[in-house]
Amino acid sequence: MQLFAKLDSPRTVVLDLVTVLVVIAGVSVLAAVGSSYLQGALVIFSINAILVISYRTITTMGGWSFAHVAIMGVGGYAVAVLSKPPMDIPVAVTFALGGLAAGLVSALLAYPVLRTRQYYFFLSTFAAGEALRQCFIQFRQLTGGTSGIAFIEYPAFVQTGDTLQFLALVLAVFFLLGLFYLMFDASETGMKIRAVGLDETLSQSLGMNPWRLRALSFVLGSVGAGVAGGLLVSYNGIVAPADFSPELMFKIVAACIVGGTRRLYGPILGLTFLTIVEEAFRGVPEYVPFVWGGLVLAATLYVPNGLEGLVDRLRTSLVRRRRHA
Amino acid sequence: MLETKGLSRSFGKLVAVDGLDLSVGRGTIHGLIGPNGSGKSTTMNLISGSLKPSAGQVSLNDCRIDGKSQDALARDGLIRTFQLTRVFAELTVFEAVRLGALAGDRGRLNWRAVLPFPKRGPSADRAMQAIEKMGLGDVANQVAGSLPGGRQRVLSIATALAATPQCLLLDEPLAGLTATEKADVATRIELLRDEGITILLVEHDMKSVMRLCDRVTVINFGQRVADGSPAEIGRNEAVIKAYLGEKGARHAAG
Numbered sequence: 365m366q367l368f369a370k371l372d373s374p375r376t377v378v379l380d381l382v383t384v385l386v387v388i389a390g391v392s393v394l395a396a397v398g399s400s401y402l403q404g405a406l407v408i409f410s411i412n413a414i415l416v417i418s419y420r421t422i423t424t425m426g427g428w429s430f431a432h433v434a435i436m437g438v439g440g441y442a443v444a445v446l447s448k449p450p451m452d453i454p455v456a457v458t459f460a461l462g463g464l465a466a467g468l469v470s471a472l473l474a475y476p477v478l479r480t481r482q483y484y485f486f487l488s489t490f491a492a493g494e495a496l497r498q499c500f501i502q503f504r505q506l507t508g509g510t511s512g513i514a515f516i517e518y519p520a521f522v523q524t525g526d527t528l529q530f531l532a533l534v535l536a537v538f539f540l541l542g543l544f545y546l547m548f549d550a551s552e553t554g555m556k557i558r559a560v561g562l563d564e565t566l567s568q569s570l571g572m573n574p575w576r577l578r579a580l581s582f583v584l585g586s587v588g589a590g591v592a593g594g595l596l597v598s599y600n601g602i603v604a605p606a607d608f609s610p611e612l613m614f615k616i617v618a619a620c621i622v623g624g625t626r627r628l629y630g631p632i633l634g635l636t637f638l639t640i641v642e643e644a645f646r647g648v649p650e651y652v653p654f655v656w657g658g659l660v661l662a663a664t665l666y667v668p669n670g671l672e673g674l675v676d677r678l679r680t681s682l683v684r685r686r687r688h689a
Numbered sequence: 690m691l692e693t694k695g696l697s698r699s700f701g702k703l704v705a706v707d708g709l710d711l712s713v714g715r716g717t718i719h720g721l722i723g724p725n726g727s728g729k730s731t732t733m734n735l736i737s738g739s740l741k742p743s744a745g746q747v748s749l750n751d752c753r754i755d756g757k758s759q760d761a762l763a764r765d766g767l768i769r770t771f772q773l774t775r776v777f778a779e780l781t782v783f784e785a786v787r788l789g790a791l792a793g794d795r796g797r798l799n800w801r802a803v804l805p806f807p808k809r810g811p812s813a814d815r816a817m818q819a820i821e822k823m824g825l826g827d828v829a830n831q832v833a834g835s836l837p838g839g840r841q842r843v844l845s846i847a848t849a850l851a852a853t854p855q856c857l858l859l860d861e862p863l864a865g866l867t868a869t870e871k872a873d874v875a876t877r878i879e880l881l882r883d884e885g886i887t888i889l890l891v892e893h894d895m896k897s898v899m900r901l902c903d904r905v906t907v908i909n910f911g912q913r914v915a916d917g918s919p920a921e922i923g924r925n926e927a928v929i930k931a932y933l934g935e936k937g938a939r940h941a942a943g
Contacts, residue, residue, distance in 0.1 A: 552791050552812070559777065559788045566775040569737070570792035570852045571763030 383629035384542040388535050395531050403527045409639050410534040411592050416619045416631035418588025421545050423625045425581040426561030427485040432589050434493035437608035439466040439590025440597040444513040456519035459594040466590020467583050474579040500605040512604030516597050534595055541588050557581045618656050622663045624670025633671040690715040690887045691856050695745035705731040707911035718888045720902035728911035729891045733860050737769040738762045766855035770845045778834030785833045787816040789851035816851050823847035839866040859890040863897050875901050
């Protein structure tokens with residue numbers, strides 16, 4: 365049995381690509397027939413999907429960051445500040461700038477934070493994330509404090525108030541970023557990053573520069589988060605520190621644990637599953653955190669590689685059955 | 690090729706390596722031996738860059754390399770293996786060795802990967818060659834962590850080999866191998882030397898050291914006790930007293 369996905373097997377990437385396309389198709393169909401409430405939920409889901417695939421890129425280097433949502437906030441605030449007077453930069457352009465800003469902040473953060481490993485990494489990223497959130501609150505002149513910045517617009521090519529058009533934009537970004545992360549993952553650099561995640565000492569002894577590789581995955585993952593943040597505030601029309609809460613961070617981490625992170629499709633499956641659960645419990649929202657916690661526990665105990673692990677098991681048993689037949 | 694001059698390292702009051710001079714000739718197999726705690730592993734760590742020396746220098750091809758980071762040294766062609774076997778246990782043998790082959794390469798975005806027919810690239814060929822050279826062809830598609838200890842040890846050498854070393858530092862390459870495996874791996878190490886790779890190895894198995902090495906340095910308490918061909922070392926009184934014992938000496942003599 366193969367424990368690890370073949371690093372460059374074509375079949376792996378096909379499965380990832382198919383998942384991305386199925387999600388896009390599924391979301392489009394649901395949005396076309398659904399209520400306006402559902403359309404809104406699908407926009408948020410698709411933005412979260414960008415968030416989880418960018419988060420997965422960070423986890424491949426072996427560290428689970430807790431600053432991802434705060435870095436997403438950097439992108440969000442960048443869009444808010446840059447698209448409004450006195451800057452007045454077109455919203456579509458600020459999406460890219462928001463991604464860059466998030467990448468820049470994460471590069472600065474990488475210097476202290478990537479010196480730590482395991483639970484120290486977890487703790488230092490958590491602290492860094494909280495520090496960023498405090499910045500959103502404290503630098504009132506720039507960020508509007510706890511009440512944030514309101515009246516942020518859709519990009520010019522999306523009709524104001526047209527959720528479906530905005531959803532199409534989010535899905536397009538999801539597709540492009542998904543494609544980029546897939547190519548990066550399958551590249552030699554992507555393989556080296558996973559090698560560092562598996563055994564840093566051994567990788568370094570072979571000539572890889574662990575520090576640079578870890579920083580690269582941290583920054584590239586953060587760029588995706590920044591773009592997602594920009595889309596979120598543009599869709600909401602308002603940005604506030606509460607949008608980038610630890611609860612959202614936990615949701616991202618939970619999606620990655622439940623879905624698995626070895627491949628790109630894992631976190632997407634995890635997020636889909638968790639979102640369905642969340643919607644199923646919409647009448648009793650107070651139970652949702654409880655159910656999530658239970659699912660994460662169940663995943664760690666019974667399906668250690670997440671839904672990915674289940675898919676793998678299913679495939680191996682299918683192959684075996686075919687061989688016996 | 691590889692030289693140390695006055696190499697020293699102390700941990701607090703303990704002097705682990707004390708003014709060691711070592712000279713490894715190009716394309717030779719050089720053995721570094723000594724009793725437990727004599728400073729062999731510290732020496733390996735100092736040369737490979739995972740420890741910084743307190744004093745003295747290390748040079749590769751007449752360029753000073755002490756103070757360089759481990760990965761920079763590896764890219765210069767000085768690659769080590771570890772005393773406790775380190776392999777990418779979750780991967781298949783082929784993938785694990787391939788990472789060694791990739792390590793020094795510059796990465797590019799692999800746009801072919803999202804097409805149905807990705808290219809494997811030259812690193813895959815280099816990995817396959819290293820696997821064949823170390824005799825792991827039959828297990829190339831098995832998960833590295835599921836191999837028996839001895840073969841994992843060989844795998845760690847194959848991984849290092851795929852990273853195209855000029856100079857290999859092998860920390861007890863034969864530990865945990867059966868007698869047949871030892872003979873097999875020793876032959877393969879000789880073949881690597883014949884290809885022009887310089888090899889410095891630490892090893893406890895005296896028979897193999899005497900058979901395999903072109904030159905041997907004996908250290909004790911971090912200092913050099915003797916240096917010479919295996920036969921000379923076998924005859925050296927100080928070495929016999931300190932380390933080898935009667936049996937080893939007789940074997941070396943003939």
